[in-house]
Each structure stands twice: as C-alpha cells, then as structure tokens.
Amino acid sequence: MIVKTPSKVILFGEHAVVYGYRAISMAIDLTSTVEIKENSDKIILNLNDLNKSLKLNLKDLKEIEPNNFGDFKYCLCAIKETMDYLNIEPKKGFELNISSNIPISCGLGSSASITIGTIKAIGKFYNKPLKDDEIAKLGFSVEKKIQGKASVTDTSTITYKGILEIKNNKFRKIREDFEEFLKSCKFLIVYVEKRKKKTAELVNEVAKIENKDEIFKEIDKVIENALKTYNKEEFGKCMAKNHDLLKKLNISTPKIDKVVDIGNKLGFGAKLTGAGGGGCVIILVNEEKEKELLKELNKENVKIFECKMVY
Ligand SMILES: Nc1ncnc2c1ncn2[C@@H]1O[C@H](COP(=O)(O)OP(=O)(O)O)[C@@H](O)[C@H]1O
Numbered sequence: 001m002i003v004k005t006p007s008k009v010i011l012f013g014e015h016a017v018v019y020g021y022r023a024i025s026m027a028i029d030l031t032s033t034v035e036i037k038e039n040s041d042k043i044i045l046n047l048n049d050l051n052k053s054l055k056l057n058l059k060d061l062k063e064i065e066p067n068n069f070g071d072f073k074y075c076l077c078a079i080k081e082t083m084d085y086l087n088i089e090p091k092k093g094f095e096l097n098i099s100s101n102i103p104i105s106c107g108l109g110s111s112a113s114i115t116i117g118t119i120k121a122i123g124k125f126y127n128k129p130l131k132d133d134e135i136a137k138l139g140f141s142v143e144k145k146i147q148g149k150a151s152v153t154d155t156s157t158i159t160y161k162g163i164l165e166i167k168n169n170k171f172r173k174i175r176e177d178f179e180e181f182l183k184s185c186k187f188l189i190v191y192v193e194k195r196k197k198k199t200a201e202l203v204n205e206v207a208k209i210e211n212k213d214e215i216f217k218e219i220d221k222v223i224e225n226a227l228k229t230y231n232k233e234e235f236g237k238c239m240a241k242n243h244d245l246l247k248k249l250n251i252s253t254p255k256i257d258k259v260v261d262i263g264n265k266l267g268f269g270a271k272l273t274g275a276g277g278g279g280c281v282i283i284l285v286n287e288e289k290e291k292e293l294l295k296e297l298n299k300e301n302v303k304i305f306e307c308k309m310v311y
C-alpha cells in the first residue's frame with residue numbers, strides 16, 4: 001500500500017501564524033512516499049533518505065515517547081496518534097518505508113508531509129480510511145506534540161492542497177480570483193543552505209522575542225496589502241517587506257539575505273519560507289529578467305526548484 005503526499009511553501013506569515021495571525025500557504029509538487037506492508041510480529045520503520053531503521057515490538061508501541069527517537073519522532077507520533085484515534089490494538093506487525101524528494105528541514109514542510117503520509121497509510125492499512133478533516137487534525141496534533149508550538153498551516157495545506165489562508169488556526173481556500181492571480185505567477189524555490197536548527201528550536205527561539213507581537217502585526221498588514229493587489233510588482237514588494245520583518249525575528253541568515261536580495265533585484269520580490277534559520281527562499285519571477293536571475297543564483301551554489309501548485 002503506497003501513499004504519496006505533497007509538500008508546501010509559505011507565501012506569507014510563517015511564525016506569525018503560530019500566534020493566530022494570518023498566513024498564506026500553497027501545496028507544491030515535491031512529494032513524500034509512505035509504503036506500508038504486513039510484517040509478522042514487529043513494527044519496522046525504514047527512513048530510506050536518512051538510511052535509518054527502527055524495529056519495535058508491538059507491545060512497546062504504547063509506552064514509547066516519540067520525542068526520544070530522533071528522526072523517527074514524527075512518524076512514530078503519527079502512528080501512535082492514529083492508532084489511538086482509531087482504537088487500533090495492533091495484532092499484526094507492519095513495515096513502513098518512507099522516502100521523499102522534499103529537502104529535509106528546509107522550510108518546505110517535509111515533517112508535515114511524512115506525518116500526513118503516515119497517518120493516511122495507517123488508516124488504509126487497518127482498513128479504516130480517514131476523512132481529510134480527521135487527517136489534518138491528527139497531523140496538527142502530531143506537529144504540536146513534537147514541536148511544542150505549531151500552527152495548522154503545514155498539515156492543513158498538505159492535506160487539503162491548493163492555496164490556503166490560515167488565521168487563528170482555522171483555514172479556508174483562498175478567494176478564487178486571487179488564486180487565478182497566483183496561478184499567473186511563476187515562483188522559484190531556492191534551497192540556500194542546510195539549517196543548523198529544526199523547526200521546533202526556531203519556533204521556540206521566536207517565542208522568546210519581546211516585541212514579536214508588533215512584528216506579527218506588521219506582517220499582517222503586509223498580507224492585507226498582498227491580498228488586495230493583482231499586480232506582480234506590488235505582490236513582490238509585499239514578499240520583500242515580509243522578509244524584512246522576519247529578519248527582525250532573527251531567523252534569517254547572511255546567505256538567505258543575499259539570495260533574497262538577488263530575488264528582489266532580478267525578480268519581483270523574494271522572502272525566506274518556513275521556519276528559517278537557513279533552508280529555502282521563494283522568489284516571484286520577473287520573466288523579463290529570468291535568465292539573469294538564474295545566472296546570478298547559480299553563482300551562489302544553491303539548488304533551484306521550479307515547483308508547480310498542487311490542487
Ligand atoms: N524524508 C524523510 N524521512 C524521514 N524523516 C523525515 C523526512 N523528512 C522529514 N523528516 C522528519 O521531519 C524532520 C524535519 O522537520 P522540520 O524541522 O519541521 O523541517 P521542515 O521545514 O522540512 O518541515 C526530520 O528531522 C525528520 O524527523
């Protein structure tokens with residue numbers, strides 16, 4: 001049994017959304033794959049991209065604390081949450097194989113993608129398929145348990161796909177006319193550098209910033225303006241403003257800022273996306289200068305993804 005799940009990019013509002021402010025997030029076509037198959041008496045988890053495996057006795061599952069299991073924490077927590085929710089007492093073991101082309105820990109929701117994929121796989125394996133709202137709720141509960149603080153952004157966007165506007169941990173599909181505008185936009189996602197910290201650490205560091213609420217309020221005003229414009233130049237300027245405000249949360253890095261500057265100069269606008277601390281930048285492409293943009297980016301030894309929106 002195989003489950004494929006998309007990833008996501010946050011256009012505006014990362015971190016602010018954890019405190020109930022708005023975010024705009026878009027599902028994109030980088031995917032994770034979760035395969036589940038029967039095994040006699042053990043639970044075997046294979047993280048193929050990390051070359052890590054874990055073997056558990058069925059009876060141990062109930063007692064374990066996922067956060068003590070390093071890179072297995074998200075999928076282990078997803079298995080436990082889903083089994084609890086579905087009242088499953090596992091009689092037979094299973095082998096769960098996870099692989100993904102989503103760069104890990106770089107702001108594209110790799111954690112949420114494998115979490116949602118694992119939840120769906122468990123529901124299917126035990127013949128108790130879950131509805132989208134159950135999947136999204138379970139996914140949010142997993143990210144909150146593992147990260148301490150989280151919003152519904154990643155897990156809802158990956159579950160419902162398309163473009164979502166999130167506020168106070170509620171979400172709705174973006175207005176149709178605005179979705180049409182975004183469809184006319186071409187975004188590049190640039191993987192700039194490996195993060196030194198996980199989302200959980202970055203979210204908890206932002207929590208300690210005294211004036212974070214003022215910054216979040218400013219970000220919300222930027223989003224208000226972005227949602228009013230149907231003009232790429234104006235939209236790009238909003239992205240640049242959001243990035244400047246994220247810098248005040250100390251979650252950017254010199255290399256991220258350099259790539260954002262290139263994006264602002266040779267694109268319509270750019271900003272870091274996700275928890276920050278390294279990871280990815282999203283650039284709104286100005287087709288007239290796209291060649292120059294790619295030339296400048298290639299000098300920075302970065303990885304460029306041309307991602308499509310997933311509905
Ligand atoms: N392909 C994968 N295989 C196994 N675990 C993964 C994979 N992708 C993500 N993870 C899990 O998610 C964690 C990264 O989550 P996070 O720090 O939130 O980064 P992101 O910004 O990509 O969501 C990894 O440490 C690992 O526990």
Ligand SMILES: C[C@@](O)(CCOP(=O)(O)O)CC(=O)O
Nearest residue numbers: 015107109150151199274275
């Ligand atoms: C920082 C945050 O707003 C987004 C995290 O995204 P990612 O884990 O870096 O893909 C946290 C959240 O919304 O749960």
Ligand SMILES: [Mg+2]
Nearest residue numbers: 109111112199
């Ligand atoms: Mg994550």
